[in-house]
Amino acid sequence: xTLPESxxxxxxxxxxxxxxxxxxxxxxxxxxxxxxxxxxxxGKSLCYQIPAIARQRAGQGVAIVVSxxxxxxxxxxxxxxEAGVEAAFLNSTLSGEEANAVEKRLLRGEVTLLYAAPExxxxxxxxxQLDALxxxxxxxxxxIDEAHCVSQWGHxxxxxxxxxxxxxxxxxxxxxxxxxxTADALTRADIVERLQLEEARQFVSSxxxxxxxxxxxxxxxxxxxxxxxxxxxxxxxxxxxxxQSRKRVEELAQTLSEAGVAALPYHAGLDAAVRQKxxxxxxxxxxxxxxxxxxxxxxxxxxxxxxxxxxDMPKNIEGYYQETGRAGRDGQPxxxxxxxxxxxxxxxxxxxxxxxxxxxxxxxMVGKLDALLALAEAIDCRRVxxxxxxxxxxxxxxxxxGPPQGGRGPLGGQRGHEVPSVGATCGNCDNCLTPPQVWDxxxxxRKLLSTIYRVQxxxxxxFGAGHIMDILRGKTTEKVxxxxxxxxxxxxxGAEFSEQQLRGxxxxxxxxxxxxxxxxxxxxxxxxxxxxAVLKGELPVMLRESTAAPARTRTRRDK
Ligand code: ADP
Ligand code: ZN
Numbered sequence: 355x356t357l358p359e360s361x362x363x364x365x366x367x368x369x370x371x372x373x374x375x376x377x378x379x380x381x382x383x384x385x386x387x388x389x390x391x392x393x394x395x396x397g398k399s400l401c402y403q404i405p406a407i408a409r410q411r412a413g414q415g416v417a418i419v420v421s422x423x424x425x426x427x428x429x430x431x432x433x434x435x436e437a438g439v440e441a442a443f444l445n446s447t448l449s450g451e452e453a454n455a456v457e458k459r460l461l462r463g464e465v466t467l468l469y470a471a472p473e474x475x476x477x478x479x480x481x482x483q484l485d486a487l488x489x490x491x492x493x494x495x496x497x498i499d500e501a502h503c504v505s506q507w508g509h510x511x512x513x514x515x516x517x518x519x520x521x522x523x524x525x526x527x528x529x530x531x532x533x534x535x536t537a538d539a540l541t542r543a544d545i546v547e548r549l550q551l552e553e554a555r556q557f558v559s560s561x562x563x564x565x566x567x568x569x570x571x572x573x574x575x576x577x578x579x580x581x582x583x584x585x586x587x588x589x590x591x592x593x594x595x596x597x598q599s600r601k602r603v604e605e606l607a608q609t610l611s612e613a614g615v616a617a618l619p620y621h622a623g624l625d626a627a628v629r630q631k632x633x634x635x636x637x638x639x640x641x642x643x644x645x646x647x648x649x650x651x652x653x654x655x656x657x658x659x660x661x662x663x664x665x666d667m668p669k670n671i672e673g674y675y676q677e678t679g680r681a682g683r684d685g686q687p688x689x690x691x692x693x694x695x696x697x698x699x700x701x702x703x704x705x706x707x708x709x710x711x712x713x714x715x716x717x718x719m720v721g722k723l724d725a726l727l728a729l730a731e732a733i734d735c736r737r738v739x740x741x742x743x744x745x746x747x748x749x750x751x752x753x754x755x756g757p758p759q760g761g762r763g764p765l766g767g768q769r770g771h772e773v774p775s776v777g778a779t780c781g782n783c784d785n786c787l788t789p790p791q792v793w794d795x796x797x798x799x800r801k802l803l804s805t806i807y808r809v810q811x812x813x814x815x816x817f818g819a820g821h822i823m824d825i826l827r828g829k830t831t832e833k834v835x836x837x838x839x840x841x842x843x844x845x846x847x848g849a850e851f852s853e854q855q856l857r858g859x860x861x862x863x864x865x866x867x868x869x870x871x872x873x874x875x876x877x878x879x880x881x882x883x884x885x886x887a888v889l890k891g892e893l894p895v896m897l898r899e900s901t902a903a904p905a906r907t908r909t910r911r912d913k
Contacts, residue, residue, distance in 0.1 A: 387554035402497035415492030421499040423653035427469040443469035472514040501532035505544035568736040569784040573695035591660040598666035607645040620646035657684035667698035670722035727865030737780035799895040805844040816878035
């Protein structure tokens with residue numbers, strides 16, 4: 355039995371390593387740097403805890419674990435103590451006296467793992483202590499948890515993380531292991547660059563959460579839709595409902611409560627004591643539904659959350675993945691349910707446009723939003739798309755692929771015989787379970803785009819969705835007559851389409867980048883480079899049945 359294995363058994367009581375854990379542990383014990391990408395629940399902690407213990411036993415001193423999550427620090431230190439490991443934490447919850455006591459133990463070499471908040475680690479005072487340890491060769495490793503916090507592209511940017519480069523610069527030679535449960539290619543590259551992990555070996559696990567069923571519905575009356583979903587699928591079960599605004603959180607929690615759901619509100623505007631109380635109830639009682647903004651969830655480990663619902667669309671796929679990932683940590687079936695509509699698209703675009711960020715940043719945000727829209731509009735497997743966004747091909751190539759260990763191992767380490775196929779299905783998302791009926795919206799899309807073009811040519815300005823649809827459907831509104839748009843050749847050319855159908859087409863055109871919404875100019879619609887292919891009829895536009903097709907163009911999706 356190897357040393358890591360014996361630590362795994364004796365200290366943690368586990369029979370074997372999961373997925374890439376063994377390789378990561380070996381690599382770090384040997385003094386290598388590592389970047390670990392593993393989904394929530396995958397078992398990241400052991401990846402630095404075991405090397406810390408092993409290196410400490412070899413006389414190499416203390417491991418410093420940087421973590422932004424105070425609650426998590428407490429839990430982990432408590433669990434390590436129970437397992438007989440000397441662990442401690444330094445964060446703002448300690449009194450000066452308590453902190454001093456920890457520092458004394460640290461300098462005496464009595465601590466195996468020290469958890470510290472990032473802003474703590476980079477203070478001159480703490481660095482001086484690290485210097486002292488380093489001089490005596492008593493720094494065994496640095497673990498940087500939640501490493502995506504270093505990236506401004508991530509959903510949880512923490513500027514303090516930027517200062518962590520000092521660890522590499524000041525203590526070259528001390529191995530570093532950075533870990534995260536969310537990172538698309540861009541964030542990953544940012545972590546490598548910002549933390550100077552160019553030489554680090556990357557360990558990428560599968561991000562698949564096979565027990566989560568993904569469903570995305572078109573938003574109509576979202577409160578009713580949500581209630582029906584909860585009552586039918588999850589009566590009496592614990593869940594989280596994410597909303598965009600605090601006001602919406604309050605209203606929805608109220609409505610759900612009145613309908614007999616044990617719902618509680620949670621957002622950053624609530625009193626700290628109330629927030630704490632609601633969180634405690636959610637964790638301790640059965641069947642509480644937390645209605646929350648994204649302020650809720652990070653570091654909260656409740657295994658039996660049976661559903662996560664989004665009544666408003668998140669900003670991007672990382673956010674969506676992170677939030678839905680809080681469902682079903684126990685491995686039992688769970689639901690990720692989202693309702694979205696044209697208004698969500700417009701709102702998110704507006705938030706990007708109105709943010710004070712620079713143009714480059716906004717471009718990245720728009721790209722990320724578009725990827726989420728494409729996921730929402732997809733008529734094929736959601737899981738394939740979701741994992742594809744994280745650079746993963748589904749189904750997995752490796753024979754030992756599977757939750758939560760995943761099968762990809764270190765980058766480039768794919769084994770096995772299964773060839774990932776295009777048009778793959780997971781059997782556990784709405785589109786796979788009930789392949790949507792689709793209708794061909796190509797004609798409607800071309801007519802919409804050419805109306806937008808003609809209106810622009812005719813009046814020299816752009817208009818919003820409502821007006822464009824009115825023209826196409828041949829409605830002589832005041833605005834139409836005011837601008838003489840009834841004289842356009844496309845006027846009334848799409849009379850057979852309902853407004854709802856056209857909305858669906860517009861949404862998909864926006865989602866695929868064939869049309870842009872200019873939030874700075876009254877949400878007017880503008881053609882893009884991507885419009886051309888649709889206009890020419892080169893790019894078919896297929897729409898879900900839920901956007902109610904005209905009966906004659908209805909077709910069953912070919913599988
Ligand atoms: P993460 O930080 O990746 O979300 P954790 O490190 O908290 O995941 O681990 C998730 C759960 O899996 C924990 O309960 C942990 O004890 C358990 N676990 C981790 N590795 C193993 C293993 N090799 N065998 C059994 N259980 C494990
Ligand atoms: Zn699927």
